[in-house]
Amino acid sequence: MGVLMYLFVLYFGIITQINHCFSNSMIMTCLPKKHGTLFIFGDSLFDNGNNNYINTTTDYQANYPPYGQTFFKYPSGRFSDGRMIPDIVAEYAGLPLLPPYLHPGHPEYVYGVNFASGGSGALSQTSQESVIDLNTQLSYLRKVKKLFREKLGHEKTEELMFKSVYLFSVGSNDYGTLVDPNSGVVLPVDHQQFVDNVIENLSNVIKEIYELGGRKFGLVNVGPIGCSPSIRILVRKYECLEEISAVAKLHNKKLTEMVQKLENQLKGFIYSVTDFYSALSQVLKYPSKYGFKEASRACCGSGPYRGEDSCGGKKGIKEYELCENVSEHVFFDSHHPTDKANQHFARLIWNGNGNVTWPYNLKQLFEI
Ligand SMILES: *[C@@H]1O[C@H](CO)[C@@H](O)[C@H](O)[C@H]1NC(C)=O
Ligand SMILES: *[C@@H]1O[C@H](CO)[C@@H](O)[C@H](O)[C@H]1NC(C)=O
Ligand SMILES: *[C@@H]1O[C@H](CO)[C@@H](O)[C@H](O)[C@H]1NC(C)=O
Ligand SMILES: *[C@@H]1O[C@H](CO)[C@@H](O)[C@H](O)[C@H]1NC(C)=O
Numbered sequence: 068m069g070v071l072m073y074l075f076v077l078y079f080g081i082i083t084q085i086n087h088c089f090s091n092s093m094i095m096t097c098l099p100k101k102h103g104t105l106f107i108f109g110d111s112l113f114d115n116g117n118n119n120y121i122n123t124t125t126d127y128q129a130n131y132p133p134y135g136q137t138f139f140k141y142p143s144g145r146f147s148d149g150r151m152i153p154d155i156v157a158e159y160a161g162l163p164l165l166p167p168y169l170h171p172g173h174p175e176y177v178y179g180v181n182f183a184s185g186g187s188g189a190l191s192q193t194s195q196e197s198v199i200d201l202n203t204q205l206s207y208l209r210k211v212k213k214l215f216r217e218k219l220g221h222e223k224t225e226e227l228m229f230k231s232v233y234l235f236s237v238g239s240n241d242y243g244t245l246v247d248p249n250s251g252v253v254l255p256v257d258h259q260q261f262v263d264n265v266i267e268n269l270s271n272v273i274k275e276i277y278e279l280g281g282r283k284f285g286l287v288n289v290g291p292i293g294c295s296p297s298i299r300i301l302v303r304k305y306e307c308l309e310e311i312s313a314v315a316k317l318h319n320k321k322l323t324e325m326v327q328k329l330e331n332q333l334k335g336f337i338y339s340v341t342d343f344y345s346a347l348s349q350v351l352k353y354p355s356k357y358g359f360k361e362a363s364r365a366c367c368g369s370g371p372y373r374g375e376d377s378c379g380g381k382k383g384i385k386e387y388e389l390c391e392n393v394s395e396h397v398f399f400d401s402h403h404p405t406d407k408a409n410q411h412f413a414r415l416i417w418n419g420n421g422n423v424t425w426p427y428n429l430k431q432l433f434e435i
Contacts, residue, residue, distance in 0.1 A: 103160050103433040104179045104227055106211075107153045108204050108272070109236035111185030111403060112287070115151055116144030118185050120169035123197045125381040127186040129400075132379060133367060133389055138406050146185055148366070148393045149406025152287070153181060153234065155413035160232075160433055168207050169199075176214065179231065182207050188241035189268040201237060205272050212279055228280030232432050233273075234416075236343075238289040238322075241265045242314050251301030253310045262317045270325050277333050283432045284338045287416065288322050289315040290347040296365040297401035300374030305363075319344055339432050341416045341424045350397055350408065357411055358394075365398040366390035366405060376401045 107113050111129075119130045128144065129135075135142040138149030144167070145151050157165055157178075165181045166174035174180070184199035191200045199207075215224040245254045245261065273284055292298060292315050293308035302308050319342070326338045354362035367378035369387045377384035378400040390396055399405040404412065415423050418430045427435070 103162065104177065104231040105153070105157055105160060105162060105165060106179050106208060106231055106233045106281075107165060107181040107183050108201065108233065109183045109287075110187050110240050111146040111183075112236040112239070113151055113153050113181065113183035113234070114144070114146065114167070114185040115154060115165065115181045115183070116167040117169045117181065117183060117199060119144040119167070120171070121184070121199060123186075125379075126376075127184075127194065127197050128381075129185065129379075131381055134379060134400075137393055146400065146403040147406055147409060148399045150409055152236070152409050152413045152416065153183070155410055156234070156417055156429060159413065159417040159430070168211075176211050177227075180211060183236070186240055187237075188239075188244075189237050189265045189272075190241050191268075193241045193244055201268065201272050205275055208276065208279065225280050229282055231281060232283045232285055232429065233276055233281050234285040234287075234429070235269070235273075236287045237269050238265055238315070238318050239292050242289065242292060242311060242318065245314060246298060246301070246308065246311055248301070251298070251308060253308070253314075258314050258317060262314065262321050265318060266321045266325050269322075270329065273329060274333070277329075277336060282335050282337060283435070284326070284336070285341070285416065285429050285432060286322060286326065286338065287341045287343045287412075288319040290343045291315060291351070294347075294351055294363075295402050296363065296368065296372040296374035296398055297376055298374070299363070299372050300370055300401070305371055305374075315344060337427065337432065337435060339416075339424055339427045339429055341412075341419060341428075342422075343412065346412060346415050346419075346423055347397075347404075350411065354397060358407070359397050360395035361390075362397045364396070365401050366393050366396040367399055368401045372401075374401045 118128050129146040130142050130144040132142050136148050162178045165179050168180050168182045182204035186194040186198040187200050189201050291312040293312035298308045299305045329336050350357050351362045365373035367389050369375040369377045377387040380387050394407045396405050397408045416429050418428050
């Protein structure tokens with residue numbers, strides 16, 4: 068029975084592989100079906116070192132110790148002790164680590180590339196002049212496509228754009244600008260209008276990528292930002308700032324509506340949304356269920372909950388504390404998850420069930 072099942076699966080595996088090969092006339096599609104291509108857009112949750120190469124301040128960089136201490140053993144510019152979510156997703160997809168786009172030299176982009184920039188948002192005024200905004204990230208994709216065309220020719224390039232997955236983490240920094248960094252007061256602007264602007268910009272970028280030939284989009288929604296140690300430190304009794312998490316919720320609702328609208332407008336558009344808000348909320352609420360001991364206090368930083376953004380001592384405050392055992396923590400610094408937490412989120416993005424990632428997960432998106 069087991070063997071028959073195995074043969075059955077093997078047989079259909081081969082058939083689909085062959086179909087995949089013959090359904091298109093080009094050699095490229097005969098590469099193992101596993102060969103996907105992944106393009107990464109967004110903020111520090113995804114940045115794997117682009118900000119090392121821009122004219123910015125250490126406020127927007129993580130290329131100094133103790134960042135990177137556990138996995139890579141050197142500070143690569145990732146905002147974590149180890150890997151970021153896209154590093155782990157790439158591994159699931161059978162891809163090597165993707166290079167940051169701005170890495171000097173001429174890395175291969177055939178498996179994809181990472182355009183994300185810590186501090187960036189969908190609005191160009193978010194961390195303006197200090198980061199690579201989403202529109203500039205899009206302009207980099209155009210350049211990569213041009214490079215593909217020179218190297219691979221028109222047809223293969225279109226095929227590659229079509230098959231690729233475009234993965235986004237956008238919004239947290241836009242909403243972060245609504246919180247007064249001294250008082251923790253949420254600015255009394257029209258929150259729905261603000262969300263609409265963020266979503267419209269993001270939607271425009273997605274449409275542009277569709278025009279470039281992209282079809283498969285992965286989106287990670289905005290987490291409960293009011294619960295990051297950096298925000299809690301501003302709040303009485305260090306509670307979560309529910310008012311700003313509420314704006315994240317508005318964003319997430321609108322994000323779902325946006326992709327549904329695009330699905331109706333754009334032929335062949337397919338997407339995956341991961342409910343990062345719920346995923347992180349669950350971990351914060353039941354840390355031990357996920358193997359953590361400490362969900363409120365960062366591993367690296369200073370002040371209450373180590374919510375002072377001082378990890379590494381390069382941002383004004385020179386003194387900082389570092390926890391003994393990073394795998395007990397959900398947050399590495401005052402904003403960003405640890406490698407261990409990123410592993411959990413990457414798993415949910417890759418093969419989470421329909422409660423957390425829908426209507427497809429990224430694994431399915433790669434296989435379609
Ligand atoms: C880097 O940015 C600073 C401050 O914005 C500016 O004064 C300086 O000229 C910039 N350097 C380069 C090489 O662009
Ligand atoms: C994105 O938002 C900013 C600020 O609201 C605006 O200036 C910019 O033109 C927008 N870009 C796109 C492509 O929509
Ligand atoms: C670190 O914490 C993890 C998770 O709680 C635990 O499994 C591990 O044994 C700890 N390591 C040390 C050296 O205490
Ligand atoms: C989704 O969540 C609901 C309610 O918690 C649960 O009953 C259901 O089994 C879950 N579905 C999957 C596929 O896990």
